[in-house]
Amino acid sequence: MPANLPPEYFKAEERYLQAKTVEEKILATQELIRIAPKHKGTEKLLKVLKRRLAKLRLELRKQQTRRVGGGPSFHVKKEGAAQVALVGMPNSGKSMLLRRLTSAQPEVAEYPFTTREPVPGMMEFEDVQIQLVEVPALIEGSNRGRGLGAQPLSVARNADAIALIVDASSDPLEQMEILLAELEKAGIKLNQRPPKLSIQRQATGGIEVRGIRMFKGERSELKRILQEQRIHNAVVIIEEPITAEELEDVLDESSVYRRAITIANKGDMAGEGDGFEKLQQAYGGRFPTILVSAANGDNLAKLKELIFESLNVVRVYTKRPDEEPARRPLVLPKSSTVLDAAEAIHKEFARDLKFARVWGSTRFAGQQVPRDYVLRDKDIVEIHI
Ligand SMILES: Nc1nc2c(ncn2[C@@H]2O[C@H](COP(=O)(O)OP(=O)(O)OP(=O)(O)O)[C@@H](O)[C@H]2O)c(=O)[nH]1
Ligand SMILES: [Mg+2]
Incomplete structure (x- = not known):
């Protein structure tokens, strides 16, 4: 049966052939798989493409391990409780926000593509540290190698959560649409969950x-x-x-599922009718959205809280009997149990766990709970083995 491939397919293939990095090859191959019609005539082709994708992924993983400690890299080593990627179009204020929220000092300038490599910084929120990474700007077509190419997308893909940054003073709705289209093409699914x-x-x-x-x-x-x-x-x-x-x-792991929020920046310049309302209407239901100003600091405390919430985690302070609770919390996914907390400390703890006492979410302070008790944010848990 003939494959009847559409013209976009050949364009994507051209991009694959032109691709210089493994990341770009991966994105082009993913696109080929998406574009190729799915029927008997393309079965073989799809098989070949998927095998190629698997090989490329392996190669990328190898490269990433090799790069650790080596020269400049787009891969940013995770530190802190979680990594959040700041993703936006040029000049949306990613660098200025990063400077405000962390001690990182990326260059801020009014020309586009000032930031050309990912810049990490550590944000303190109460007693947790969250790593923010400014991702070099995306534009329409990044996925196909335009602008700084597809590497920014691979940084975003690797993060635990994503903050979409738009400039509220210049048609944020349009920026949002471009960002979402680029992320979607790179297989990054936001605020959706994988089928059970x-x-x-x-x-x-x-x-x-x-x-x-x-x-x-x-x-x-x-x-x-x-x-x-x-x-x-x-x-x-x-x-x-x-x-x-x-x-x-x-x-085939081509999709990753990430939680995301929207940060509408330059609130100081945004006037009525500049589109923040429209942004809220169109996407507020899907993405928690906040209007801030990196320039004058408006709403940044609230923003930190929103970033923490976007991670969907709880903080748990473990303690031993007759000792004080740990100063730094364990950061665990929401709905983690006492057993999960024990496991996060040490495998043996989980194995020997008999029961626990919890202060915080329980009815009584220090109440004895079973191992499948679901912990809440800020619980103190005393593990008995
Ligand atoms: N009025 C106003 N200007 C801002 C704000 N945030 C950033 N800017 C300005 O916008 C321009 C771009 O800021 P950057 O932080 O460099 O933007 P970026 O998103 O990092 O840009 P690239 O790295 O080029 O992608 C600079 O001239 C900043 O001074 C803000 O909240 N209000
Ligand atoms: Mg920048």
Whole structure:
């Protein structure tokens, strides 16, 4: 069967051939996979592309480990409780914000692309440290190598959460649309969650599927997708409706799911009708949005709080019986249990855990709780082994 590839496909292929870095090759290959029509005639092609993508990812991982401690790199080593990428178009004020929120001192200037490499800085929020990284500017077409190329996107992809920065004084809605389109093309999904699905690999027994009714496609297609990922023996549990495409996305890791907020900067210059309201209306439901000014400091305390909230974590102070609680909290994903906290300290702690006492979210101070007790922000937990 002929593949009937659309003209965009050949353009993307050209970009792949021109790509100089592994990151750019990855993005181009992802785009090829997205563009290629999905039918019998393109099955082989898709297989080749996916294999190429897997190889490129491996290469990138190797490069990144090699680069640690080496020369200049786009990969920013994570420090602190989490890494948040500041992503925006040129001149939106990313550097000025970073200077305000951390002790980093990137150059601030009125010409575009002042920042050409990612700049990390540590933000203190109460008793946690959150790493912010200014990502070099995105523009329409970054994904295809325009502007500073696709490397900024790979930095964003690597962060734990994303802050979208727009200039509130010049059509923030349009900037937002461009940013979202670029991130989407790079497979970065914001404030969405991956479909609920679990795959338990087995040594033998072929493929067993539970919840097949929720797969919106042919059974043979499901098999093909699993085989392409070299999954031959597994129990697949589908817990909510999923299409073939979504399944492919989840499996080939081309999609990452990140939490995100919107920071509308230059609030000092934004007048009525400059578009902040429209931005709120269009995207406020999907992204917590805040109007700030890096120049005069407006709303920055609130912003720090919003950044912390965007991480969806809790702080937990562990203690031993008859001792004071730790000064620095453990930072754990929301809905972590006592057992998760014990595990974060040490594997053995988790293994030997008998019970815990909690101060904070419990009805009584120091109440005894079981190991599956869900901890809340600022709980103190005393582990008994
Ligand atoms: N009025 C006003 N100007 C700002 C604010 N934040 C930044 N600027 C100005 O906007 C320009 C760009 O600021 P930068 O912080 O360099 O912007 P950037 O997003 O880092 O730019 P690139 O690194 O080039 O992508 C500078 O002239 C800043 O003085 C703000 O809150 N209010
Ligand atoms: Mg900058």
